[in-house]
Amino acid sequence: MLALSNREWVSFSPHYEDLEDFMNFRLTYAGRIPTNAGAREKQEMRRYFHKQLKNLWKGHPLLKQWSGAESASPHNSILDQIRGQFKFFGYEFVPLVSKNMMLIVSLDILLLRAGPPGFIIKAGDIDNKIKTVIDSLQLPQQLSETGGLVPDSDETPFFSLMQNDELVGNLSVTTDMLLEPTDPKVIFQDRHDARLVIDVTIKNQYGAPFAPAIFI
Secondary structure (H helix, E strand, O other), rough: OEEEEEHHHHOOOOOOOOOOEEEEEEEHHHHHHOOOOOHHHHHHHHHHHHHHHHHHHHHOHHHHHHOOOOOEEEOOHHHHHHHHHHHEEEEEEEEEEOOOHOOEEEEEEEEEEEOOOHHHHHOOOHHHHHHHHHHHHHHOOHHHHHOOOOOOOOOEEEEEEEOHHHHEEEEEEEEEEEEOOOOOOOOOOOOOEEEEEEEEEEOOOOOOOHHHHHHH
């Protein structure tokens, strides 16, 4: 499920000047986050986020412009230029933030997890779970990181949050108890069961106005 802030929609400006926050939205996740997740599990999480980001590209005013959805000539749109740069491993990736955009990502993560308060910290696996989350928000960096999975029919292009984790400028994590299983049919809760609410803010990296012409 994808939640969008009404405030951000209203404050959208096509001129980009004086924008401290370029874009703000929330991603969610419900399912297993293993302590030591493998490549296939991370790619499945990428698929989970892909669906939400695909909807974001369809619904956000600026991204609709980038995709050419509101243009009589949508070919060679910014979306097409991005997907043309990230064709590898059998995928056509579309990271919302890449190195040449002069943008930076801030993540405020609420992690609800199975177990009593403090359990994850005592078990020493919170860092690994958050690393799994960050990995699933970036592109796979090598073929083995796709877990042997190929794109489904609705995964071309494949939408992702960012090119790599070097683009994360700020990270905040809050953990708490998960009080119900993510799968209502499950009686006994898996200790790796979790829900995420990820508040994403994308900002200008150097305080300069963002220019889509950077892709041309």
